Amino acid sequence: MQKTIVAIARRRKLLDDGILNALLDDSWDTLDISGSDITDLGLTKAAQTCPNLLAVDVRKCKKITIVGVSALISQCHSLEILRCGGCPSSESTARRCLSILVPKLNAVEEESWENLENTDLVDGAQSLRWLVWPNIDPESKARLAVECPRIAVNPQPSPLSLRGVEVPLAACPDSILDESYVAGIDPETWATTVSDADRAGINTLPSASEQGQDLPQLSMAEKFRLAFVERDLRLAPKRAKNMRQRQRRAEKEWVTSSADAKSVVLAAKFRKSL
Incomplete structure (x- = not known):
């Protein structure tokens, strides 16, 4: 139920931190907030509440920066699929996030190898395997190929598996993470266009006096x-x-x-x- 409400709210351009935080459940393993008004605070809260996330879509999220993505990487250690880019601000955020996606060695202070048994030697997105970034620039793609070759960028489904591993549906660029949550629901129930004037609180509908009747406002x-x-x-x-x-x-x-x-x-x- 909560996932369906979040999916419909996203399609109606109404999804923000308040709605998402009110519906989060720690059992979720996918999160699609693409094109929404979710901020770094909302994404951080989602990562803390749902640490078992496997696939996250933050494409066209203009209010999410490297701060939110960094919180996602640090909290969700099982994250395998990340979908990003899609608009100028998100493209810029994706380029900045390369530094936290590629692995890097941590400082080691132990005097012997025996003391390193419970020490994390590598930082970064250790479980990330699939990066969906349709408009990735050649420089960023080359850097990932050199510094983190285990991450497949924009994988395409094919009869042959990629590197011996089948490409998951959530990693295909054309797939929609939350599509299954609204299957069977008439799209006309959420098909609406929310303009900037509506977001600013300006009522663009005809007034009651113009229509000759009262217009009840549904919650x-x-x-x-x-x-x-x-x-x-x-x-x-x-x-x-x-x-x-x-x-x-x-x-x-x-x-x-x-x-x-x-x-x-x-x-x-x-x-x-x-």
């Missing part, structure tokens, strides 16, 4: 509730059909497996023949 929670009600009504016939099929299947299995049921069927046939 965001009510809009989400109506979207789910519409979805349930649309899927109700399909659920009823599936229920009838399961019931007929159960009756058929009962008839074929139960001796009592077989005797009832044979008695009915015999009665009909008489």
